[in-house]
Amino acid sequence: MDRIRIRGGKPLSGNIPIGGAKNATLPLMAAGLLSDGPLTLENAPDLADIATMRALLVQHGMKVEHDKAQRRLVLSGAAENLEAPYDLVRKMRASVLVMGPLVARFGEARVSLPGGCAIGTRPVDLHIKGLEQMGAVFDLEGGYMHAKAPGGLRGATIIFPQVSVGATENLLMAATLAEGTTELVNAAREPEIGDLAMCLMRMGARIEGIGTDRLVVEGVKRLGAATHPIIPDRIEAGTYACAAAITGGTVLLEGARMVDLGAVVRTLRECGVDVAEETEGLRITRKNGLRGADVMTEPFPGFATDMQAQFMALMCVAEGASMITETIFENRFMHVPELTRMGARIKYHGQSAIVRGVPKLSGAPVMATDLRASVSLVLAGLAAQGETIVNRVYHLDRGYESLERKLSAVGAEIERV
Numbered sequence: 001m002d003r004i005r006i007r008g009g010k011p012l013s014g015n016i017p018i019g020g021a022k023n024a025t026l027p028l029m030a031a032g033l034l035s036d037g038p039l040t041l042e043n044a045p046d047l048a049d050i051a052t053m054r055a056l057l058v059q060h061g062m063k064v065e066h067d068k069a070q071r072r073l074v075l076s077g078a079a080e081n082l083e084a085p086y087d088l089v090r091k092m093r094a095s096v097l098v099m100g101p102l103v104a105r106f107g108e109a110r111v112s113l114p115g116g117c118a119i120g121t122r123p124v125d126l127h128i129k130g131l132e133q134m135g136a137v138f139d140l141e142g143g144y145m146h147a148k149a150p151g152g153l154r155g156a157t158i159i160f161p162q163v164s165v166g167a168t169e170n171l172l173m174a175a176t177l178a179e180g181t182t183e184l185v186n187a188a189r190e191p192e193i194g195d196l197a198m199c200l201m202r203m204g205a206r207i208e209g210i211g212t213d214r215l216v217v218e219g220v221k222r223l224g225a226a227t228h229p230i231i232p233d234r235i236e237a238g239t240y241a242c243a244a245a246i247t248g249g250t251v252l253l254e255g256a257r258m259v260d261l262g263a264v265v266r267t268l269r270e271c272g273v274d275v276a277e278e279t280e281g282l283r284i285t286r287k288n289g290l291r292g293a294d295v296m297t298e299p300f301p302g303f304a305t306d307m308q309a310q311f312m313a314l315m316c317v318a319e320g321a322s323m324i325t326e327t328i329f330e331n332r333f334m335h336v337p338e339l340t341r342m343g344a345r346i347k348y349h350g351q352s353a354i355v356r357g358v359p360k361l362s363g364a365p366v367m368a369t370d371l372r373a374s375v376s377l378v379l380a381g382l383a384a385q386g387e388t389i390v391n392r393v394y395h396l397d398r399g400y401e402s403l404e405r406k407l408s409a410v411g412a413e414i415e416r417v
């Protein structure tokens with residue numbers, strides 16, 4: 001199995017191109033089920049999760065062409081098989097995003113329950129309740145959610161008791177083809193949801209309130225073809241910002257947007273890192289020592305949970321103590337024991353961790369159980385003395401395209417072995 005080998009201690013310098021956002025591309029691909037298309041998605045990343053979503057849509061009966069050279073996905077055709085099988089849903093939770101579009105367009109879907117995952121239990125009750133409010137009837141059988149709405153979905157007012165990115169996306173897509181008006185209250189406001197809404201509008205949907213926590217959707221009879229550019233990946237950008245910061249370098253993140261990274265940028269500045277907006281993207285520079293800072297993860301526009309592990313790696317070598325509180329997922333500190341093996345001083349209890357900065361980390365063989373925990377070990381390895389080997393590289397391949405190529409191009413000593 002592939003591993004990543006890093007020899008730390010090299011300040012990064014140069015440009016890193018930021019790809020299209022994984023977490024925008026996955027729902028956008030699911031939206032392809034809402035029309036015969038073609039739906040053309042520009043700036044598509046080449047990631048394992050995108051291949052999994054492609055396999056899922058293809059087994060539903062759609063045609064999905066991925067032109068990797070042109071960074072373009074073209075989706076067309078209509079689903080014939082309405083079942084999302086366990087093997088694919090288990091591999092990638094975002095597979096449940098096919099449920100809303102399938103029920104809305106074809107009146108039925110059978111989607112495997114995803115089960116828990118490394119970062120938490122992650123139930124899908126809000127997705128189910130919302131579709132029930134829109135008239136779908138659910139049976140749970142053999143580990144599958146079987147939803148039926150033979151007469152189609154109807155608009156409803158859905159008030160989310162807690163903010164959910166996936167449930168907002170599923171119900172937003174479903175609402176575009178429902179009869180009448182759907183109101184989504186306390187909706188998630190992540191940039192990926194705005195991107196999905198923009199694409200749905202291009203396909204002919206009628207949506208108001210984009211960018212706010214109240215989305216109002218007027219259902220239409222059918223959606224059509226569209227071409228949509230995917231937004232840049234703010235988590236990939238944030239991760240490479242931490243790479244520049246932890247190595248004391250200067251990197252231009254080509255294509256990254258300040259508007260998506262407000263809370264991360266504010267925290268980096270608090271730690272003594274310079275962040276400047278340039279025409280081509282964001283420039284991250286760290287000249288002096290890092291200072292510790294406290295962080296609490298929250299729904300957007302708060303600090304993203306998908307940046308928590310990377311930030312913790314940074315705080316391991318910052319001066320003073322930092323308190324990191326994870327409020328979104330109940331089990332998202334799996335990187336702590338591995339960072340500790342590299343010499344970090346971290347204590348955690350419940351949802352909070354205290355990181356006491358040390359002058360140096362030391363390289364070690366490490367592994368993690370999820371995507372962002374894995375990349376936090378890469379960041380720690382970039383700063384550590386000696387060699388770090390990161391195992392289970394398949395986690396990284398879910399969300400970071402050409403990670404080792406992008407980092408070695410700016411001076412890191414990193415390779416896949």
Ligand SMILES: CC(=O)N[C@H]1[C@@H](OP(=O)(O)OP(=O)(O)OC[C@H]2O[C@@H](n3ccc(=O)[nH]c3=O)[C@H](O)[C@@H]2O)O[C@H](CO)[C@@H](O)[C@@H]1O
Nearest residue numbers: 023094122123124125126127163164165166167306328329
């Ligand atoms: C593919 C994708 O875009 N993944 C992102 C998405 O995941 P995902 O859409 O799964 O995350 P949610 O926003 O739905 O989850 C937030 C919280 O709500 C809970 N919850 C969610 C749905 C539900 O029906 N019931 C329920 O209790 C979850 O267990 C979690 O504790 O948003 C997360 C939070 O920003 C990110 O970390 C993930 O990277």
Ligand SMILES: C=C(OP(=O)(O)O)C(=O)O
Nearest residue numbers: 023093094306371372399
């Ligand atoms: C948690 C993540 O993804 P997923 O929701 O697909 O597990 C992530 O991108 O960090």
